Amino acid sequence: MLGTLRGWRETLLVVAALLATLQLGSLVVPKYILPDVPAIAQAAREVLVSDARDIAATLLRLTEGVAAAFALGSLLGVAMGAVPAVARYARPLLNIMMAVPALNWILFAILWFGSAEVRVFFVVVVISLPFYALNVYEGIRGVPADLVEAVEAFRPTRTQAIRILLLPHTVPYIIMTTRSVLGYAIRITIFAELIGTAIGIGARLNAAQSQFRIDAVFAWTAVLVVINFVLQAAVERLDRRLLRWRPEQALR
Amino acid sequence: MTPVEHAPTPRRRQDREPRPEPDAVVLHDVWRAWGGAVAVAGLTFALRPGEIAACVGVTGAGKSTALRMVMGAIVPDRGEIRVLGHDPARDFGLLRGKIAPVFQTDRLLPWRTALENAALGLEILGVPAEERRRRAQAWLERLGLTAAASKLPHELSGGMRQRVSLARAFALDPQLLLLDEAFSHLDEVTAAGVRADFLSLARPLGTTCLLVTHSVAEAVEVADRILVFGRPARVVAEVRVAAPVRADPVAQDRVRREVLAHLQGAMAG
Numbered sequence: 001m002l003g004t005l006r007g008w009r010e011t012l013l014v015v016a017a018l019l020a021t022l023q024l025g026s027l028v029v030p031k032y033i034l035p036d037v038p039a040i041a042q043a044a045r046e047v048l049v050s051d052a053r054d055i056a057a058t059l060l061r062l063t064e065g066v067a068a069a070f071a072l073g074s075l076l077g078v079a080m081g082a083v084p085a086v087a088r089y090a091r092p093l094l095n096i097m098m099a100v101p102a103l104n105w106i107l108f109a110i111l112w113f114g115s116a117e118v119r120v121f122f123v124v125v126v127i128s129l130p131f132y133a134l135n136v137y138e139g140i141r142g143v144p145a146d147l148v149e150a151v152e153a154f155r156p157t158r159t160q161a162i163r164i165l166l167l168p169h170t171v172p173y174i175i176m177t178t179r180s181v182l183g184y185a186i187r188i189t190i191f192a193e194l195i196g197t198a199i200g201i202g203a204r205l206n207a208a209q210s211q212f213r214i215d216a217v218f219a220w221t222a223v224l225v226v227i228n229f230v231l232q233a234a235v236e237r238l239d240r241r242l243l244r245w246r247p248e249q250a251l252r
Numbered sequence: 253m254t255p256v257e258h259a260p261t262p263r264r265r266q267d268r269e270p271r272p273e274p275d276a277v278v279l280h281d282v283w284r285a286w287g288g289a290v291a292v293a294g295l296t297f298a299l300r301p302g303e304i305a306a307c308v309g310v311t312g313a314g315k316s317t318a319l320r321m322v323m324g325a326i327v328p329d330r331g332e333i334r335v336l337g338h339d340p341a342r343d344f345g346l347l348r349g350k351i352a353p354v355f356q357t358d359r360l361l362p363w364r365t366a367l368e369n370a371a372l373g374l375e376i377l378g379v380p381a382e383e384r385r386r387r388a389q390a391w392l393e394r395l396g397l398t399a400a401a402s403k404l405p406h407e408l409s410g411g412m413r414q415r416v417s418l419a420r421a422f423a424l425d426p427q428l429l430l431l432d433e434a435f436s437h438l439d440e441v442t443a444a445g446v447r448a449d450f451l452s453l454a455r456p457l458g459t460t461c462l463l464v465t466h467s468v469a470e471a472v473e474v475a476d477r478i479l480v481f482g483r484p485a486r487v488v489a490e491v492r493v494a495a496p497v498r499a500d501p502v503a504q505d506r507v508r509r510e511v512l513a514h515l516q517g518a519m520a521g
């Protein structure tokens with residue numbers, strides 16, 4: 001608790017320092033390179049009022065993509081944990097997928113799909129899914145043999161064993177993955193939105209850039225940073241609620 | 253090897269012509285190796301229904317290996333095992349609800365409360381939620397854990413966790429309890445308390461119990477019959493402990509020395 005408060009105070013100090021630097025910089029550098037803080041604040045207000053729809057669209061795309069990656073990836077991870085042959089072939093495939101740069105996925109998406117929605121969805125899923133699959137697989141392999149033997153001694157069916165032991169055990173892995181995937185996935189979403197979407201934060205950023213609205217670019221940047229923080233905090237809360245059974249969690 | 257006289261069994265049959273009840277556990281010439289090393293070497297013994305038997309052996313004698321074969325977790329290389337008339341590994345589902353384990357460490361699911369842990373076996377058996385809560389709660393109470401029902405394992409002491417693990421086993425109302433060093437992990441005072449509670453619950457129920465332990469004192473205190481294991485595991489001696497002996501410290505001590513002599517003889521031979 002103390003740690004969080006101290007973390008907040010330092011974050012606020014850093015934000016204040018950044019704003020001060022920006023303000024000082026805007027006095028020396030032309031406005032079209034560094035706008036002053038009031039101008040950015042004004043732009044942010046406009047953005048939040050008139051472009052709420054774009055924020056919602058981006059968040060929806062992000063949620064859809066991450067949710068699909070979570071569902072499919074976890075399923076694949078469970079299959080890998082249950083059937084060794086699946087793991088043997090899925091592992092190299094997932095590693096290859098992860099080695100493909102995000103930009104290349106975006107290019108493939110543009111070439112393969114006409115619909116902007118499908119493009120964004122495809123890119124987010126294809127980039128997030130391997131993380132879920134590999135981490136859920138790790139989680140399943142990491143179930144302590146002691147617990148497996150204890151639960152098996154009560155002779156559960158296969159489904160019962162999965163529900164009682166494997167799934168609860170993999171929850172921390174899923175949360176951990178979501179934590180690291182979210183920040184990445186939101187960048188990918190916006191990146192993919194830059195090309196060919198009419199609404200969304202990426203589309204607005206594209207427009208701001210073409211109109212030389214540096215104040216709007218700064219405003220969107222701030223909005224994105226806040227969105228990232230809020231998402232991380234939400235996952236953290238979920239983490240604490242679901243994982244209160246872990247003694248090290250209680251220490252925080 | 254088959255015992256000749258037994259105490260009357262609590263689960264009597266109403267047959268006109270009284271047939272002897274089949275043994276609860278039978279091992280016949282069971283062998284098992286790990287890698288090349290033999291851990292169980294021609295193990296043969298039988299347990300009467302309602303009997304409490306303790307297998308005593310030194311560390312690494314193959315006690316856990318033997319117990320895990322009775323549990324059906326691993327299969328013998330050769331020999332035969334019957335548990336309540338079934339092959340414990342092959343007839344996996346047929347023995348559901350009939351066997352319950354207690355291990356050296358509690359092995360509770362860390363994300364479940366004491367109550368949810370105690371209800372695990374009943375859940376697997378398909379007992380409706382309300383009833384399994386009630387039954388698990390009753391067993392927690394019998395083991396002195398009324399206040400701990402909603403606590404998570406990491407919030408409980410080692411002794412309490414082991415009691416939850418006992419509640420989990422008893423709640424199933426099993427025909428056979430398998431205990432692997434179930435009291436060895438605890439300090440002496442706590443272990444004595446948990447052991448006493450275990451006995452006061454298991455004896456009146458007439459549940460067949462198979463314990464393995466390296467502690468001679470524990471075996472003498474708990475069991476009707478002690479099977480002394482050599483290393484690798486096979487029965488080198490069998491010592492009966494009558495109820496009056498368990499009540500009498502001097503007699504207990506005599507039996508303890510007898511068992512110890514058998515153990516040392518097995519190691520020397």
Ligand SMILES: Nc1ncnc2c1ncn2[C@@H]1O[C@H](COP(=O)(O)OP(=O)(O)O)[C@@H](O)[C@H]1O
Nearest residue numbers: 286287291309310311312313314315316317318
């Ligand atoms: N899972 C296993 N893999 C390999 N060796 C094992 C395994 N379990 C037990 N052993 C070996 O079998 C022998 C007997 O072990 P165990 O049955 O645990 O003895 P005890 O319970 O009497 O101490 C030991 O030498 C041990 O190293």
Ligand SMILES: [Mg+2]
Nearest residue numbers: 315316317433
């Ligand atoms: Mg052992």
